[in-house]
Amino acid sequence: GAGVSQSPRYKVAKRGQDVALRCDPISGHVSLFWYQQALGQGPEFLTYFQNEAQLDKSGLPSDRFFAERPEGSVSTLKIQRTQQEDSAVYLCASSLTIGVTEAFFGQGTRLTVV
Amino acid sequence: AQTVTQSQPEMSVQEAETVTLSCTYDTSESNYYLFWYKQPPSRQMILVIRQEAYKQQNATENRFSVNFQKAAKSFSLKISDSQLGDTAMYFCAFMKQTRNQFYFGTGTSLTVIP
Numbered sequence: 001g002a003g004v005s006q007s008p009r010y011k012v013a014k015r016g017q018d019v020a021l022r023c024d025p026i027s028g029h030v031s032l033f034w035y036q037q038a039l040g041q042g043p044e045f046l047t048y049f050q051n052e053a054q055l056d057k058s059g060l061p062s063d064r065f066f067a068e069r070p071e072g073s074v075s076t077l078k079i080q081r082t083q084q085e086d087s088a089v090y091l092c093a094s095s096l097t098i099g100v101t102e103a104f105f106g107q108g109t110r111l112t113v114v
Numbered sequence: 115a116q117t118v119t120q121s122q123p124e125m126s127v128q129e130a131e132t133v134t135l136s137c138t139y140d141t142s143e144s145n146y147y148l149f150w151y152k153q154p155p156s157r158q159m160i161l162v163i164r165q166e167a168y169k170q171q172n173a174t175e176n177r178f179s180v181n182f183q184k185a186a187k188s189f190s191l192k193i194s195d196s197q198l199g200d201t202a203m204y205f206c207a208f209m210k211q212t213r214n215q216f217y218f219g220t221g222t223s224l225t226v227i228p
Contacts, residue, residue, distance in 0.1 A: 031214055033214070033215070033216075035216075040220070040221075041220055041221075042118075042205050042207075042218030042219050042220050042221050043159070043205075043216070043218050044218070045215050045216065045217075048214065048215060056215070089157060091157075091159065093159070095214060098214065101147050101149075101164065101209055101214070102161065102164070103161075103214070103216070105151075105158055105159035105160075106158065107156055107157050107158045108157045108158070110157075
């Protein structure tokens with residue numbers, strides 16, 4: 001596609017519910033990143049994929065967070081047993097290859113846990 | 115650890131005037147990249163300007179320019195001839211040369227007043 005696409009744009013979840021957030025990166029982009037942006041804050045790194053390999057998951061806040069990119073294109077960020085502190089915008093970004101500094105961001109998914 | 119500090123939570127400027135947004139960072143790395151990203155209400159992060167730390171010359175992109183002071187670890191953004199479309203959150207970001215991960219500041223909300 002022309003840009004990074006994320007779905008859904010908005011998600012309201014009841015506390016304890018599982019959610020899945022989808023990211024479609026730009027076609028052919030090797031690197032894919034997930035960031036979490038709390039209200040009034042800058043984005044914070046969650047995890048990084050190079051093709052299908054998850055090379056860095058050091059930013060995932062707990063074992064309730066899980067990300068995958070099984071075929072090296074679309075990625076899904078899953079949050080199990082959502083808590084109120086998980087409420088944030090989740091941004092996905094992709095870049096053409098390793099070491100390329102220009103990353104393209106999607107419009108994010110705003111998750112609200114009630 | 116890398117930290118990025120933006121000390122101006124909010125700023126405003128009259129249309130057609132010039133405004134400067136401040137950013138300082140802390141790192142022990144010698145080679146790295148610095149960025150300014152714009153985030154409008156649509157939430158999509160848009161690259162404004164990029165600076166390689168090994169380059170002494172300040173980057174410019176049309177109305178946008180930076181003042182990069184490596185020794186002082188300062189990276190300010192100057193917007194000339196401000197336009198209404200410049201109204202957005204602006205994030206300063208740092209990237210190590212060896213890893214494709216951004217460290218963002220907390221942002222500056224810029225309002226251009228007609």
